Amino acid sequence: MIGVLVVAALTWPGPRVAVDQLTGTVRTEEGRPGASAAGLAALEHVFRLAESLGGRALAVTIGPPQADEMLREALAAGALHVLRVEADPADDEAAARALLSAVAEHHGPPDVVVFGDDSGAVPGYLAALTDAAQALGLLELTADGGVLGGLRRLDKGRRERLEIPLPAVCSVEPVLRPRRAGLPAMLAARNTKIPVVRPDVPQHRFPSGPVKATAPRAYRPRARIVPIPAADRAIDRIVALTNGLGANALATGGSATVVTPPDAAAAADLVIEYLTEHGYLGDTT
Amino acid sequence: MPEHAGPGTTSTVVAATPQRAVDVVVVGAGPAGSAAALEVARAGHSVVLLERGPYPGSKNVYGGVVYGRVLDELVPRWWEQMPVQRWVTRRSTMIMTPTQALTVDFRTQAWAGPPYNGATAHRSDLDGWLAGLAEKEGAVLVPSTVATGLLRDTAGAIVGVRTDRPDGDLTAKVVIACDGVNSFLAKEAGMFAGKPTGHVTLGVKETLRLPRSVIDERFGVAGQDGVDIEILGCTRGIPGGGFVYTNLDSLSVGVVVDPHGLAGKRLRPEELVADLKRHPAIEPLVRGGELLEYSAHLIPEGGYDTMPELVGDGFLVAGDAAAMCLAAGIWLEGVNFALGAGMYAGRAAVDALKVGDTSKTGLASYRRMLDESFVLADHRKLRRVPGLVLGQRMQESYPAMLCDLAQGLFHVDNPQPKPGLLKLVRRTLKRHGIRTRDVVSDALTGVRSFG
Known part of the structure; x- marks a missing residue:
């Protein structure tokens, strides 16, 4: 194998989960075939990187036989190789291991892997597995002198530029339209047999697991000591204590209130009622 | 005639050699296109099936029932593999006013088993299945x-198509245009020259999810049995009609209307669908449905007299591109005509390739096969019906009159004695300003039209 291996990891739009509004029944529905916009942007980035780096472009996906169509279009658009991997797409770590195993076995270790930014935690796991640089959610991805350059959004409209050494795992936003395959290439790709790999990947290695929830229990705030209100009558002291929730509330006249409305509409009613009562809204009737 | 003006392009003239890239190019992987490609591929010829959507059926909309009988010729025991939602065993025709509804309801279990009659289906499934059949045969x-x-040779014969892909010219001995209503290719080929315009209607449809058990209960069906309801009088007087039909776990509800009437009344089509869903006869059927999809499409409902020329040099037109949608009141069909036309177009192309003559003369068997089949026979026989059913009396006056007549018939007005039927009819006609001579005239037209 010669040259840099640049891999476009396309996400197959697997079944989506839908909840029946009437019955609450959860069901799964098959997604429509074809790569997502982010996946197509990743493919285009891979083509450009392969051209810049003088490397080979590989398109790979984890998906069922229906995903062959997507890979044929990648082939027609300019991918040198394609590969379909059969693995569990729901387990991000297993998916990353399967992708790595399949690509390494058939084409050698990848130098750059580009995902769409809708790929969940798979890029992160892959970067960890390969000890590669990781740059996710990129707007731009270019190659200059064997080093990748990336542009990423920051808060408040700012951008940051990244220098990304190889090997690298990147993901890109769907801001780049993919090139259109020529008709002769499309026709040639139609009858291409797509290679399929079922990698035998080891069990999970990373020790971490999902966030664990403890058993639910009632909310019982810790007791706090508040100063005795300065009032002559006992009832005034009780009122002063029970109208406020804490020392600050008492000190400022005590207007904080904890309410537990049953739903959002009731909560909205309470807020409006409170604001009206305190003269913020005027007469809304 | 701006509606027939075409895409504003003229065909590209190429110096075509006798050698072509493929034998046949079929444009459009709908029912007509896939049927044509299937026939050509089966005969061992090379055929490319072009589809503008990302997958067959992604751009298609239909509003009712697929009648698969014509598939007997294409796919033996098709009912065992066709992706069906429900087999229609109950067919209702409903006439309504804003507060009334009169329904003729027919059901038969004869349509619940092989060889079946009509079915509801999702177009993405149906079209994908048909295109898959063609692919299996080599398309x-x-x-x-x-x-x-279009690509033409210097003599004007069509020798291929230009696509929107790089290096996108594809030469072929025969081009079959199945590119749907408003076919740019048929227009560019000059097939609509001299044909009347303004013959399309606009179909809009909502698909609403409901649990299968709820649909079964509301529509009185079980298993995979389904219901199709065609509705007249639900479009605020705009020429057209409505429909409700059952899928496995969803309903489709919509209207088909004259777009000029819609524009004239300054209405949006979704307002008519909302009207229909609110109607007291429909609301209990669709209540609680979760909106899954809203779709709209033009329908070539003008009938026989608006069909384009069907055969040119190296060129055939089939399906909606050839206005082969039948809107004849009680019969509302399109997919079966597309399948039939596509199948015959494919056979005609094979015949022409066999004798090495793909000129208009060599492809003439297409027209002959259509003439001898239901495709043109039905359209020819029912050519006057679109004008009749889309007329003002049929759209507004008769639905209201018939609903009032039924109400008068069943209304018990004691202590008044029951009115005689003739008296009731005369009174209802007078109330709606309908002259007896118009009724007789329309009845005669109906008898003549429906044969």
């Missing part, structure tokens, strides 16, 4: 590809 399906124009 090459190329999705996401638009045929933007």
Whole structure:
């Protein structure tokens, strides 16, 4: 194998989960075939990187036989190789291991892997597995002198530029339209047999697991000591204590209130009622 | 005639050699296109099936029932593999006013088993299945590809298509245009020259999810049995009609209307669908449905007199592109005509390839096969019906009159004695300003039209 291996990891739009509004029944529905916009942007980035780096472009996906169509279009658009991997797409770590195993076995270790930014935690796991640089959610991805350059959004409209050494795992936003395959290439790709790999990947290695929830229990705030209100009558002291929730509330006249409305509409009613009562809204009737 | 003006392009003239890239190019992987490609591929010829959507059926909309009988010729025991939602065993025709509804309801279990009659289906499933059959026989399906124009040789014969892909010219001995209503290719080929315009209606449809058990209960069906309800009088007087039909776990509800009437009344089509869903006869059927999809499409409902020329040099037109949608009151069919026309177009192309003559003369068997089949026989016989059913009396006056007549018939007005039927009819006609001579005239037209 010669040259840099640049891999476009396309996400197959697997079944989506839908909840029946009437019955609450959860069901799964098959997604429509074809790569997502982010996946197509990743493919285009891979083509450009392969051209810049003088490397080979590989398109790979984890998906069922229906995903062959997507890979044929990648082939027609300019991918040198394609590969379909059969693995569990729901387990991000297993998916990353399967992708790595399949690509390494058939084409050698990848130098750059580009995902769409809708790929969940798979890029992160892959970067960890390969000890590669990781740059996710990129707007731009270019190659200059064997080093990748990336542009990423920051808060408040700012951008940051990244220098990304190889090997690298990147993901890109769907801001780049993919090139259109020529008709002769499309026709040639139609009858291409797509290679399929079922990698035998080891069990999970990373020790971490999902966030664990403890058993639910009632909310019982810790007791706090508040100063005795300065009032002559006992009832005034009780009122002063029970109208406020804490020392600050008492000190400022005590207007904080904890309410537990049953739903959002009731909560909205309470807020409006409170604001009206305190003269913020005027007469809304 | 701006509606027939075409895409604003003229065909590209190429110096075509006798050698072509493929034998046949079929444009459009709908029912007509896939049937044509299937026939050509089966005969052992090379055929490319171009589809502008990302997959067959992604751009298609229909509003009712697929009658698969014509598939007997194409796919033996098709009912065992066709992706069906429900087999229609109950067919209702409903006439309504804003507060009334009169329904003729027919059901038969004879349609619940082989060889069946009609079915509801999702177009993405149905069209994908048909295109898959063609692919299995060797047709090459190329999705996401638009045929933007025709290629002609210096003598004017059509020798291929230009697509929107790079290096997108594809030469072929025969081009079969199945590119749907408003066919740019048929227009560019001059097939609509001299034909009347303004013959399309606009169909809009909502698909609403409901649990299968709820649909079964509301529509009185079980298993895979289904219901199709065609409705007249639900479009605020705009020429057209409505429909409700059952899928497995969803309903489709919509209207088909004259777009000029819609524009004239300054209405949006979704307002009519909302009207229909609110109607007291429909609301209990659709209540609680979760909106899954809203779709709209033009329908070539003008009938026989608006059909284009069907055969040119190296060129055939089939399906909606050839206005082969039958809107004849009680019969509302399109997919079966598309399947039939596509099948015959494919056979005609094979015949022409066999004798090495793909000129208009060599492809003439297409027209002959259509003439001898239901495709043109039905359209020819029912050519006057679209004008009749889309007329003002049929759209507004008769639905209201019939609903009032039924109400008068069943209304018990004691201590008044029951009115005689003739008296009731005369009174209802007078109330609605309908002259007896108009009724007789329309009845005669109906008898003549329906044969």
